[in-house]
Amino acid sequence: MIACLRLLSALCLAALLAACASSPSSSLGELPRTPDASIEQLLEQASTSKTPEKAALLRLSAADLAYRQKDNVRAARILEQVQLDTLKPAQQVYASTLAAELAITRNQPKAALSALSHPSLARLNEMPQDLQARTRSVRAAALEADGQTLAAAQERVALAPLLTGNAASANHEAIWNLVAALPTDQLQGAGAGNDVMAGWTSLALAVKSAGTLEQQQAAIETWRSQHADHPAAVQLPVPLIKLKELASQPLTKIALLLPQEGPLASVAKALRDGFMAAHFQAQQAGQKPPQVQVFDSSRLTSLDDFYRQAQAAGVQLVVGPLEKPLVKQLAARPQLPITTLALNYSDAGQNGPAQLFQFGLAAEDEAREVSRRARADGMRRAVALVPSGEWGDRVLKAFRQDWEANGGTLIAAEHVAQPVALAQQIADLFQLRQSEGRAKSLQSTVGGNVSAQPSRRQDIDFIFLAATPQQAQQIKPTLNFQYAGDVPVYATSNVYSASGDVNQYNDMNGIRFCETPWLLDSGNSLRQQVVQQWPQAAGSLGRLYAMGVDAYSLAPRLGQLKALPDNRVEGLSGSLSMNPNQRVERQLPWAEFAGGQVKRLPDTPR
Incomplete structure (x- = not known):
């Protein structure tokens, strides 16, 4: 919701009242002018105005000024004094837009959409461009806040030609964030009848359908060659630019930090065996997996010493530790010298540095x-x-x-x-x-x-x-x-x-x-190999083997999931995604x- 409000504010600044002084046409009615008076002065002028229309315009200007000054309660109170049915169409659109903006500040998207359902909105395309932009901006924000992601994306595609500068860039990124959040079944056919929307959805499908970073890069380049004139081909969305940067930095060495002694040794063994089984499978498939060096966290005397040793060994990613006290220590640090995928979670509300990711069977x-x-x-x-x-x-x-x-x-x-x-x-x-x-x-x-x-x-x-x-x-x-x-x-x-x-x-x-898919779907080839070697993996302990396998799958894709939060890794411990706090979340079969x-x-x- 906060993100919606920030984006809405940025877009509205580009579309406020600069051109509202002109009248669209005599039938549509005059729009409020940019005020050079205070709210009190405007209301005083309205109270002594000779015509109801002039009084309404002055009150609309006062309500809008209060909204821009973030005095939303006063803005709503002033707007209530304006009789919508007595206004001309342009004024009705203006008032309805302001009412929707105020509803969004109250986190009431349905009320905002209701305000924008007024019959006058049928003539929106006849309005000045700045009012069109303002109305479409708040409608897009309301649709997104109401969970209507596809409709919000379509609204932002319609909004795009009305914007320039920073507002256009913000809207461009918002379109991508929306289409990227859509599930595959909604993306298919979502852009029918609109070439620009179809381009956005086909780009999202291309990225979602590819697995590795390299495959995603190839899919993006293929899409760009087929849609050279599309806005997203001219300017790739920022998350896709970040993906390109990640693909140029392949992962070559991992440190696996797990306890070999103590109360968690048996848990760590299952995790380690699952992790290394996935590593060996990648080797057998002819891939070039990163080198894995195992460290014993039960003999750890200092995290600083460990990271110095890992850096000297050329480690690019640490997988572990498993022990919660160590994870809490990492989460309390302002930064880490090496990106780390902890195999446990710190306390709720303890988010940790940018280099720390957390994964577990929560x-x-x-x-x-x-x-x-x-x-x-x-x-x-x-x-x-x-x-x-x-x-x-x-x-x-x-x-x-x-x-x-x-x-x-x-x-x-x-x-x-x-x-x-x-x-x-x-x-x-x-x-x-x-x-x-x-x-x-x-x-x-x-x-x-x-x-x-x-x-x-x-x-x-x-x-x-x-x-x-x-x-x-x-x-x-x-x-x-x-x-x-x-x-x-x-x-x-x-x-x-x-x-x-x-x-x-x-x-x-x-x-x-x-x-977990590990325990419900016994046909997976890697699972069968693991169970053959460690029969206990067929029982409840199998969840830990699955987590080890998935930790290996996640290792090269942490940056990818961070850049594209709506991407998922279909793992053996669940369908995995990254939340804003860089914690891996699982969705499970039934x-x-x-x-x-x-x-x-x-x-x-x-």
Whole structure:
């Protein structure tokens, strides 16, 4: 939203009131003039004006001046005094545009779009160019803020010919950011009937379809040769220029920094084996992968000493460390001497230096994935069951934030600790005791026995579950017993042991859960090679092998993902993308326990 406002302000400065003194035509009406008076003076003149039209023009000028002075409350109050239906078309467009701009400052994109739906906007193309630019700018910002990305891009393409200088450059970059954010299925055919828009979407498709930096460069150059006169061919968007710079700096040496001793040694071994398996596969495929030098973080005495040693060895990228205290130390530094992909996350809100990227199997990613999936399935009201303790608190917080930010309601949450309390906790969630109480009250009122089955509350669409397989084995039957067996359950990967235990899976029948591609899609050739050598990788430990493989895939593409945040790496631990804080986020496929088996579900739409 802040980015929208900044861009809108930049574009509006180029299109404000410089040419508004002229009247488009007698039928359209005169536009407000650039004021050389204060707001108070304009309002005073309006109050003594001889004609309603002159008074309205003066009030519009005063409202606009207040908006440009960032006194938005006063601007809105003045604008309310202007009767829109009494104005001529040009004045109506002007007033509607200002109303939309004010709505955007209040983070109300729908109100902005409503203001821009006034019938007078049908004559926008008859207005002076600066007013057209101003109106299209705010409409584009409102569409983007409302999630209508394709429509926002189309609006900015229509806006482009009206702009010059810095405003034109800002709009050019905004078009690329919008089309790059569109999923592939929306890009296909999105530019039909508009050659310029079609060029933008075909460029985005070309970049998304290519995998490596080298392939992306080739795709961009091919596109430029086929669209030589297109605005994006004349001036490549800045992220694509950055890609070109990255391609000229190939990665030749990586330091893999993992503990070989201590409590994390077994985790580190799985990560290292996955990482090196991907490295050897690249060699076998005839590629020229970077050299990998392994360092033992459990023997580390100083991060400064390590980086000096790595620099002396010609290392260009560090993968690791795994230990959270070390990652927090790195995140606290103003800068790092070598770009680093940490295999864990620092504390929330601790973003770190520009050279630090962070990747891990974060439970928060899975909580957000549950939110996305339930939303896509039409769910709106949730209850949550999470473990007691810090881990459960983090997962619940991530789910709640994403769920409520996207319009969902979390009705209640319970922290599961003792199995003996589980039945009572579920009964409380579904208000079963109130139902039983009503039945007993009815019995005492009418006398004798009354046949009344307890009923649960009916305003719960689904349950968000974060639990171990053992906990889930107790929870699902308890839900059935407590008359809530028909409520859908969406769970994180913690419920899946990958053990093949049919009895365990039967106890969790109907639970939907997100999981890594590694454990759901056994046909991957690299996975098969790893499992053949390390059979334990077929079980829950496989998630760590997958993370190691994906760390290797991410290593040469960190700059690419930073330059193109909407690009993804389709990995074995999930579909990977980079957020603005340079943390890798995962989106996961889905499965369901059904008849003692694990049934793969269609992926969540993006």
